Structure formats: structure tokens, C-alpha cells
Amino acid sequence: MSTRRRSDPASGRVTLALTAVFLLAYRLEQNIAYVFDITPRQLVTLDTFPANALTQVFAPVLHASGDHLVGTLVWVVPFGYFCERRRPWQDYVGFVVVAGFLTTTLVPTLFVVLGVAPGLGIGGSGVAHALVGREATARLRSLPRWRSLSRVDGGILAVAVIGLVLNLLGFLNPPARASVVGHATGLVVGVVAGVGERYVSVGGE
Numbered sequence: 001m002s003t004r005r006r007s008d009p010a011s012g013r014v015t016l017a018l019t020a021v022f023l024l025a026y027r028l029e030q031n032i033a034y035v036f037d038i039t040p041r042q043l044v045t046l047d048t049f050p051a052n053a054l055t056q057v058f059a060p061v062l063h064a065s066g067d068h069l070v071g072t073l074v075w076v077v078p079f080g081y082f083c084e085r086r087r088p089w090q091d092y093v094g095f096v097v098v099a100g101f102l103t104t105t106l107v108p109t110l111f112v113v114l115g116v117a118p119g120l121g122i123g124g125s126g127v128a129h130a131l132v133g134r135e136a137t138a139r140l141r142s143l144p145r146w147r148s149l150s151r152v153d154g155g156i157l158a159v160a161v162i163g164l165v166l167n168l169l170g171f172l173n174p175p176a177r178a179s180v181v182g183h184a185t186g187l188v189v190g191v192v193a194g195v196g197e198r199y200v201s202v203g204g205e
Contacts, residue, residue, distance in 0.1 A: 060100030075128035099130035121182030133190025136164035
């Protein structure tokens with residue numbers, strides 16, 4: 001996989017659309033939870049059919065609480081935009097979809113079946129970890145030529161590395177009820193995608 005140079009950097013519309021999907025999905029959760037007089041967390045953790053089946057289908061865009069949603073967007077907005085600036089939108093959207101499926105459904109389900117994880121993953125935090133892992137890995141490959149990097153690329157490299165370190169430190173003391181398996185899967189997916197990139201530049205110069 002090679003990174004395409006772009007003379008017309010993306011405007012961030014895909015990241016904006018992704019953010020809107022997360023926000024609208026959570027608002028819908030709140031409305032449904034209100035009807036049944038329960039909390040959004042109780043809604044997405046219902047263990048009855050078809051509620052649990054629907055939750056797993058839409059798991060990548062659902063969030064158990066407002067804090068959970070904010071924690072996702074803090075990473076998705078900047079790192080999604082960084083990825084969008086570098087990659088064709090099809091690549092970006094495909095990556096988000098695959099990362100979302102792997103971090104909320106496939107891998108966590110496998111760990112639940114094996115008796116290692118207590119529950120399935122829900123939310124875009126796995127996608128957020130994947131975006132951070134991809135950006136940091138891809139940009140770290142430009143570290144040997146850091147002297148020739150533009151200020152923008154150098155700044156993004158620093159932000160990406162800091163983001164990666166913070167995400168890794170998060171595993172030492174994970175938030176309550178966080179899907180550690182989902183987060184770890186996201187980082188692995190991001191690192192693998194980042195390793196596959198060769199040229200990395202924010203503006204295609």
C-alpha cells in the first residue's frame with residue numbers, strides 16, 4: 001500500500017460525516033432509552049433478542065454514555081482528519097469500517113468465546129485507537145529525515161507520537177468497562193496499516 005500524493009487535500013468532510021454519524025447515533029440511543037425509561041448504557045447492553053443483535057450490527061457507532069462518545073471523538077476528529085488528508089476517501093472509509101468491525105464484533109467475540117474477555121466491544125474507541133496507531137506508525141517512518149520535514153509534518157509527527165504513547169499508557173489503567181480487547185485490536189490494525197504506507201505527507205508536497 002502506498003500513500004498517494006495529493007494536490008487537492010481533503011477538506012475533512014468525511015471526518016465530519018463520521019463525527020455526525022456518531023453524534024446522531026447517540027442521540028437516537030438517548031431517544032430510544034428515554035422511551036423505555038432506561039439509560040443509553042442499559043440500552044446497548046440489553047441481553048435480549050433482537051436488541052442484542054441490533055447492538056452488534058451497529059456496535060461501531062454506538063456509545064454507552066456521553067463520556068464514552070467524547071472520548072472517541074477526541075481522537076477520531078484530529079487523527080481521522082490526518083488520515084483523510086493523506087489517503088483517498090475510499091481507503092479512509094474502508095479502513096474505518098474494517099477497524100470498526102474487527103474491534104467491536106469479530107475479535108472481541110472470539111475472546112468472549114475463549115473465555116478471556118468478559119464482554120463484547122461497543123463504540124468507536126477501537127476505531128480511534130486504529131487511527132492513532134496508523135498515523136503514528138506511518139509518520140514514524142519519516143523520523144530518519146526529520147530535519148527535512150515541514151513544520152506541519154513535524155508537528156503532526158509529534159502529535160501522532162504523543163497520541164500513541166497516551167493510548168499505550170491507557171492500557172496500564174483502562175477506564176471502567178472499557179473494551180481492552182477492542183482497543184488493543186484497534187492499535188494492532190492501525191500499526192499494520194501504517195507499516196504498509198511508504199510516503200507520508202500532510203499536503204502532498
